[in-house]
Structures are given as C-alpha cells and as structure tokens.
Amino acid sequence: MRLTVLGGAGGYPPAGGACSGYLIEFAGYRLLVDPGYATVPRLLSIVDPDAIDAVLVSHGHPDHVADINPLLRARLMRDDASARLPAYALPDALGPVLALDQIRALAGACEVHAFAAGEAFPIGPFAIESRPLPHSIPNAGLRISAGGLSITYTGDAGPSDDLVDLAGGTDLLLAEATYVEAVPSGNDGVLNSALEVGRQARRAGAARLMLTHLLPGTDPAHSRTAASRTFSERIDVAAPGAIVDLS
Ligand SMILES: [Zn+2]
Numbered sequence: 001m002r003l004t005v006l007g008g009a010g011g012y013p014p015a016g017g018a019c020s021g022y023l024i025e026f027a028g029y030r031l032l033v034d035p036g037y038a039t040v041p042r043l044l045s046i047v048d049p050d051a052i053d054a055v056l057v058s059h060g061h062p063d064h065v066a067d068i069n070p071l072l073r074a075r076l077m078r079d080d081a082s083a084r085l086p087a088y089a090l091p092d093a094l095g096p097v098l099a100l101d102q103i104r105a106l107a108g109a110c111e112v113h114a115f116a117a118g119e120a121f122p123i124g125p126f127a128i129e130s131r132p133l134p135h136s137i138p139n140a141g142l143r144i145s146a147g148g149l150s151i152t153y154t155g156d157a158g159p160s161d162d163l164v165d166l167a168g169g170t171d172l173l174l175a176e177a178t179y180v181e182a183v184p185s186g187n188d189g190v191l192n193s194a195l196e197v198g199r200q201a202r203r204a205g206a207a208r209l210m211l212t213h214l215l216p217g218t219d220p221a222h223s224r225t226a227a228s229r230t231f232s233e234r235i236d237v238a239a240p241g242a243i244v245d246l247s
Helices: 039-043 068-076 095-099 104-109 161-166 194-204 220-228
Strands: 002-007 021-026 029-033 054-056 085-089 110-114 120-123 126-132 140-146 149-153 172-176 208-212 234-237 243-245
Touching: 002 039, 021 039, 029 140, 039 068, 068 085, 068 095, 068 104, 085 120, 104 110, 126 161, 140 161, 161 194, 172 194, 194 208, 194 220, 208 220, 220 234
Parallel strands: 029 054, 054 085, 085 110, 149 172, 172 208, 208 234
Antiparallel strands: 002 021, 002 243, 021 029, 120 126, 126 140, 140 149
C-alpha cells in the first residue's frame, strides 16, 4: 500500500503549500482521501484526473474537501469526460462544495455515497472502518486497510479513546496535529497537538506516526520533537510529495 502526501497544512494553504490531501494506492486502485485546498494541482502532477477511482472524505471543512471542485472540473472539461467519481462522505459533508458550481453537468460528475461514522464498508480493494471523532462538525476517523496493512487517519479530531480503538496496531497513524504542545482554549477538545497524538499513537500501538494538518508557520521540527516525547517509534511530518510504501 502506498501513501503519497499531496499536502499537510491545516486551515489554509500557505505559499507553495497545500492542505490535507492523500493519495492511497493498492493493486492499481487509487483512492483520494480529503481533497483539501490546493491539493489538485499536486495530484495532477502525479496522475491524470480520470485515474482517481474514488474519493473518501473525513468531514466537510473546506481545507479537507474544497478541491473536489477542480478535480470534477478536470474530469469533465475534456473531450472524453470521465466516469462519475464515487465520493464517500458523511451526510451533507459534500453538499456545500458541490453546490458551488453552476456547470450543469457537474452534479452528474460525482456519485455521493453517504456513510455514518461507525460504519464499515469496502471501497475497491480497501476495507474502510470509521469512528465518530470529536470535532466542531461531524468528523469520521478512518482506518483504511488492504493486503494486511492499514493506515488510520483522524481527519480533524480532539483526543478520543475511539481513535485509540480504531488505530489499534495500525501500520501508520496519520494524525491531525494542528498545534505543537497545547490546544488553545476555543479549540480545546476539537483539534489536537503533536504531543497528544504521540500519546494516542503509543496507546494504540501504532507502528509509526505521521503528523499532519500543522498550522501554517509551525516548525515541523518542533512538532516532531513534541511527539517524540510521547511516542518512541518513527515519526514523520506530512510534506507535499512525501511517499510512504507500507509492506
Ligand atoms: Zn476540520
């Protein structure tokens, strides 16, 4: 199973950067997880728009879904328009971004499959497990498994025992870590820190940890150092273009 990071910024894309976006491939199937702001130009530097087999979304904030719009446009605005793109998301998570566009055909470019956080379902060769994780809007933690390997992704989430359960023994925990050590009041309980997700990775017995969704301006080295105080296995910080081959 291969993970390619398209972006790892939280909130908004900084100069030259991109928000959450991850291409996960197995046996020739390409699953795009969270097409956040500015991820599609990076995606299209790797594959054609019609090479994406499905999209899976953690929650409806635009730094996680906005670029489904240019992806659908890229699939439509060509001589041989692509097939409908299956998009798996919580109910109503995609409604606002899909309503952005007045291209009449765009509505038919996407086939939305709503799931409830807590459900398990297949997407191509992948087995998906989900859990509701605490955030300011409904958010699904996702465990994506194939070939005996798994990536567990938090979307955006405050600390939760449900994440520890979902990520038990996972090969890679890809975890939102907007902040370094402490989550400011106001976002307490709905976003996370590198220090805390390290603790959750350790409790889950994750084989390795990748920090993502860092607030622009955060020094990745500070985040990695904070997580290393609570998690002793390998820690990386999501950067556009990073590739992880799990085996
Ligand atoms: Zn969010």
